[in-house]
Amino acid sequence: MCPGPVRPLSGFPPHGVPAKFLTQDQINEFKECFSLYDRQRKGKIEARELITVMRCLGSNPTPSEVQRHLLSHNIDRGGELDFSAFLSIMHRQLQQEAPEEEILEALRMADKEQKGFILSSELRAKLTGLGEKLTDKEVDELLKEAGVGPDGRVDCEHFAKAVTRSSAKH
Numbered sequence: 001m002c003p004g005p006v007r008p009l010s011g012f013p014p015h016g017v018p019a020k021f022l023t024q025d026q027i028n029e030f031k032e033c034f035s036l037y038d039r040q041r042k043g044k045i046e047a048r049e050l051i052t053v054m055r056c057l058g059s060n061p062t063p064s065e066v067q068r069h070l071l072s073h074n075i076d077r078g079g080e081l082d083f084s085a086f087l088s089i090m091h092r093q094l095q096q097e098a099p100e101e102e103i104l105e106a107l108r109m110a111d112k113e114q115k116g117f118i119l120s121s122e123l124r125a126k127l128t129g130l131g132e133k134l135t136d137k138e139v140d141e142l143l144k145e146a147g148v149g150p151d152g153r154v155d156c157e158h159f160a161k162a163v164t165r166s167s168a169k170h
Contacts, residue, residue: 021091033057034086044080050089059093069093100164107156117153 022030033056037045045053051066061069067077069089075081081089095102110118110126120143127134127142134142146162148154 021095022087027087030057030087030090031083034083042080044082045086047075047077047079047081050081050086053086054090054093057090059090059097061093065093065096100160103163104156104160107159111156116156117149118156118159120148120152120154123154123159 033053034045037049037053047070050070051061051063054061054066069092070077070079070081072092073081073085073089075085107118107123108114110122124136124139124143127139128136142159142163143154145165146154146159
């Protein structure tokens with residue numbers, strides 16, 4: 001945790017960040033650390049300190065990731081950001097650092113019966129046909145690592161873990 005006194009921030013809750021993706025404990029922790037770097041008590045921190053605040057909270061962004069986050073909010077390196085922008089940036093960074101949950105959420109949307117499984121044929125069609133398309137060989141590798149049941153079903157949680165393990169190797 002960051003050193004120093006804690007003070008409440010005004011203008012809370014922030015808008016633009018889906019609250020369902022962050023727990024109240026996370027928001028409170030973010031608010032506490034943010035306030036420590038709000039030295040002028042304006043409800044803002046300097047953009048150049050963003051990487052320090054993020055790392056203080058256990059995140060590990062690269063300088064280029066921080067620059068991208070700032071650009072996405074139209075904030076230059078010499079500017080300032082408020083808590084709403086900070087919360088949005090932390091949310092996005094956490095999603096990048098924890099892709100397993102994001103993958104699992106996408107699989108749950110495809111699991112129409114909400115049974116925790118998706119047919120391998122349906123998963124293959126989505127992975128080779130949507131978004132950042134994978135090759136059949138890449139899908140074969142992922143399915144092999146995740147394991148396909150004898151009935152052709154893939155366990156959503158096993159698949160999400162396999163994908164994140166696989167991407168960590170590369």
